[in-house]
Amino acid sequence: MRILVVEDDRILGEAISQRIGRMGHGLDLAQTGAEANQMLALQEYDLMLLDLNLPDMTGNQILQNLRKKHSSTPVIVLTARDEIKDRIELLDLGADDYMTKPVDFGELEARCRALLRRSQGQAQNTIEYGNVCLDLQACTVTVKDNTIALKQREFRLLEVFISHTGRVLSKEALIEHIYNFNENPNASVIEIYVARLRKSLQGSDIHIRTIRGLGYLLEKHHA
Structure with a gap:
């Protein structure tokens, strides 16, 4: 899957990118709102991780513009704000989930998996087609209950x-x-x-x- 990380803090952005990249997904990092909008115009993403505090615009603006274009890309907002009214505003703008900083990488991975599952119409960490079963958490594949190496x-x-x-x-x-x-x-x-x-x-x-x-x-x- 292709994931966009929008984070102006290079160290944090690269740390998130490396962690998500280890899951095997294609991943792009934008450090400004302009970079993010340019990438979103060129590429359809399966998931976006969005920081709110960017140097040239707010993450709220990016999210609002994304939803105005009727994009259904799932969005996890990364924010330092923890007020209930802020959470309500984000969800009303079209965010699918949010995490307060500092983020726990294990929880972030789990939330990414959950949103990707939801966008694919899956309720579990496994996807089945015929007698093939993918475990998205363990990154394993079984055929007739026999594990195959990929x-x-x-x-x-x-x-x-x-x-x-x-x-x-x-x-x-x-x-x-x-x-x-x-x-x-x-x-x-x-x-x-x-x-x-x-x-x-x-x-x-x-x-x-x-x-x-x-x-x-x-x-x-x-x-």
Whole structure:
């Protein structure tokens, strides 16, 4: 999944980015409101972590503009404010969750997982499709209750496929979900990951079909 961190404190922003990055998600860091708005105009994100106190504008303005564009991107606000009226204002502006600083990284990871689950229509930390089950917290995959070994990017790629069943996903769309702005992978890297996933999923009842000229489609084997 692709996550945007908006935080003007470079040390904190990089610490959050490293922590979330270890979860295997594509991640971008903006330190000003202008940078954040530019990234939001170019890229659709699966989640945004938003600081309120930015040097050029408030996080409230970014959130308000985002919702005016009818974007459903989940937003966790990071704030030093702890007044009830502040929380009400943030939720009314369209925030999905908030955390007061200093943040606990373990709790932040859990809240990220919860919002990503909710945005995908999942109530649990697991996603199932056919006889394949992804545990989003443990980052493990099982096929018929047998654990299969996947590297982190392969796991996230499978998560993207299962979260978008019924949709053909282009190589460019897949790259956008799992890589950062400062990474420039060749589209052929997706072919490599897809080939590895196909091999790993040989014992399952799902497969990744190539739609020539368009991309890939995850589907179940026909009985």
